[in-house]
Amino acid sequence: MNKTYKIEVDCANCAEKMQEAAKKTEGVADATVSFMTQKMKVEFAEGVDEKTVMKAVLKACRKVEPDCEIAF
Numbered sequence: 001m002n003k004t005y006k007i008e009v010d011c012a013n014c015a016e017k018m019q020e021a022a023k024k025t026e027g028v029a030d031a032t033v034s035f036m037t038q039k040m041k042v043e044f045a046e047g048v049d050e051k052t053v054m055k056a057v058l059k060a061c062r063k064v065e066p067d068c069e070i071a072f
Helices: 012-023 050-064
Strands: 002-008 028-034 039-044 069-071
Touching (some): 002 050, 012 028, 012 039, 012 050, 039 050, 050 069
Antiparallel strands (some): 002 039, 002 069
């Protein structure tokens, strides 16, 4: 399953770091973060709970940028 989320990210470098953090999160098959569009596209692994995975993604992204917000 693929979903797109609005994300608040301050710079392109942070977007790339958040993308890598999201990709390493359990339950995420792939992720893309765009600084230009302020969007995160997430491809979930089969059979995972989207909200649980996104909470983990948000936690990982906040290690990069503490004031990060993802609308999910």
